[in-house]
Amino acid sequence: MRFDIITIFPKMFAPVLNESMVKRAQEKKKVKIYVHDLRDHTKDKHRKVDDRPFGGGPGMVMTVQPMVDAIKKVKGRRKVRVLLLSPTGKPLTQQKVKKLAKCKNLILVCGHYEGIDERVVSESIDESISIGDYVLTGGEIPAMVLVDCITRLVPGVLGTAKSLDEESFEQGMSEYPHYTRPADFRGKKVPNVLLSGNHFAIKKWRKEQALNRTKKYRPDLLKKNKE
């Protein structure tokens, strides 16, 4: 899997993507991540990437030329899917992550300000993706979210691959509560069933716990699973 990220803040990425599992995935050559500075594709001496919106209104809009040239250059002759991170994009779900993980090459375009000129979207973007219904200052954090959740699905990245069954269980239900040593932390005890060695009882308890949590915090997920 190869990711190419187009951004006006290239330095934001290294501290996040060069740690933890994404770092190991790169070391193991399972994923490649290239970060490109949009300003390197401008043609004026001020390296300008934005302008005032036609029709008036607040804020600035990212201009067409640097964006389309950057995407074209980064693409080269490869078969690539070009994604724009945008609050009005298609909501990111685990199902969507799984589909994207099947792509070999992804270009992630990070917008700023009020957004980007619509001609970039119609010319050069295959799909817009939103990571949730809230407004960020730019597409960089959403791009990191995408790299992170796609990378963990690349074969050979996760140490112990979870079965598809477990994955679907995990999505449909919030997880059960986890405990590790000590069994008694300053008087706060681990539920007895987990120390019982009765695997059938443990499984049943975890299922109940997960279901109760889902009912309380994510009733929408229970509805979705019935559909």
Ligand code: 4GX
């Ligand atoms: N999930 N933002 C992008 C600028 C922008 C606006 C429109 C392109 C089109 C967001 C989200 C998000 C804020 C990133 C606005 N770029 N992106 N930015 N939520 O809120 O993905």
